[in-house]
Amino acid sequence: MxxxxxxxxxxxxxxxxxxxxxxxxxxxxxxxxxxxxxxxxxxxxxxxxxxxxxxxxxxxxxxxxxxxxxxxxxxxxxxxxxxxxxxxxxxxxxRMRAIRAVYPAENVLVAEAGAILAEVQAAAEGAGRLFPLSLASEGSARIGGVLATNAGGVNVLRYGNARDLCLGLEAVLPDGSVLHGLKRLRKDNTGYDLRHLLIGAEGTLGIITAAALKLVPPPARTGAALLAVTDPRAALDLLALAQGRIGEGVSAFELIHRQGFDFLAETLPEIRLPWPDPPEWCVLIDLGLGAGQDPGAALEGLFAEAAGAGLVSDGLIAQSEAQRAAFWALRESLPLANRRIGAISSHDISVPLSAIPEFIATAGPALAGLGRFRINCFGHVGDGNLHYNVFPLKGETRADHEDKRAAIKRCVHDLVHALGGSVSAEHGVGRLKVEDLERYGDPARLAAMRAIKAALDPAGIMNPGVLLRAPA
CATH class of the missing domain: 3.30.43.10 (Uridine Diphospho-n-acetylenolpyruvylglucosamine Reductase, domain 2)
Known part of the structure; x- marks a missing residue:
């Protein structure tokens, strides 16, 4: 107790x-x-x-x-x-936000947990390297929280989640002992990997205090394009086409629905939209290529082949780094516009890539049985992660539909589960989704999680009620 x-x-x-x-x-x-x-x-x-x-x-x-x-x-x-x-x-x-060391030749940076993600990115850039994790909240998110939640972001397609960018951890365990695990090794087969146990544990097994992070050489040339696609199936076909033509040079591939642009026009009119009449669906594709490769030519060739296959109907290719940044500013402004509208229920979900069109086609009609809503579906379609958010009609507020919130979430999550997906793709479980984890989680996995929690934190002091229900 x-x-x-x-x-x-x-x-x-x-x-x-x-x-x-x-x-x-x-x-x-x-x-x-x-x-x-x-x-x-x-x-x-x-x-x-x-x-x-x-x-x-x-x-x-x-x-x-x-x-x-x-x-x-x-x-x-x-x-x-x-x-x-x-x-x-x-x-x-x-107060613990120091960059303790940078090893450019090793592609490693050691940062304390309080370091802000943007500070880590800047330190890597100062050493001629790139820390590729990128989030809309990178100006305030701290490395400890990023790792504790195994955050994803826009570059997971190429570089992976936070877990994939961490070599070692220093952490304080629930008994107050210090785990000295700041190794910079790529290979270390010496038993249980406690680093991966702590990453994604959301502070329930200890407090991360510092991390050895992977860096990569920055791409020599970058490019981006906004391409109007006929539907989500065409977006997946375009992704396959892009990866076949460009390979690992595809850094990010984001799906955006017209509703997102409408919300930007409604709440952030100062943001210039790329089309006066936005398409129903579009994708933002970002490239990072080596020296001697031309991102503009690669994107033009991709557009030409995709248009010939009937996948795209229009497109804008960034002609400068400023235009590329403007494309990304649009994408990163979508969550802000969402907050200003006020979602009835927000869903951070993932499904297998091939199931994305079925999910989108099925979820809308299923929700129509609960009422009339606006749906803003966008996200990191390259890794199967969608932000599927349900909003009131214009002139209404989320408070008008509070009685439907639980049913909306259940409807969306039931469909995600039926398609073999996850009800928490990159934001974690926290306290909000404990019941969801109990409902949809594998019983054997949940039992193992409870056993690990009991072994490492028998008093239950670490972030009580997160991931697992706190004892009464």
């Missing part, structure tokens, strides 16, 4: 930690971006070293006080806010 933070517990920690570790608990640490959940906390701590993190966790383990790790606060499934239960300690890694 967990206990809340008490005055005596706080006094004990003040005697053991420097004054700089203590922060005022402001509302910012108790909120999440969608505004659906409000957390609680008894104490906010900002350690500056791994030893201070360990001291905090040891104290919490001894007193059976819950610990909620806090990264950049950008998570969308409530993993950073604890609504109920005994008031926990919130641990923010914002």
């Amino acid at each position: 967990l206990t809340p933070v008490t005055d005596a517990f706080s006094a004990d920690l003040r005697a053991r930690l420097p004054a700089a570790c203590f922060r005022d608990l402001t509302p910012a640490y108790l909120e999440e971006p969608r505004g659906r959940y409000r957390g609680q906390g008894g104490l906010l701590l900002a350690p500056g070293t791994v030893e201070e993190v360990a001291e905090i966790v040891r104290a919490c383990a001894a007193a059976r006080v819950g610990v909620v790790p806090y990264g950049g606060g950008t998570g969308l499934v409530g993993g950073q806010v604890m609504e109920s239960g005994p008031a926990p300690v919130i641990v923010t890694l914002e």
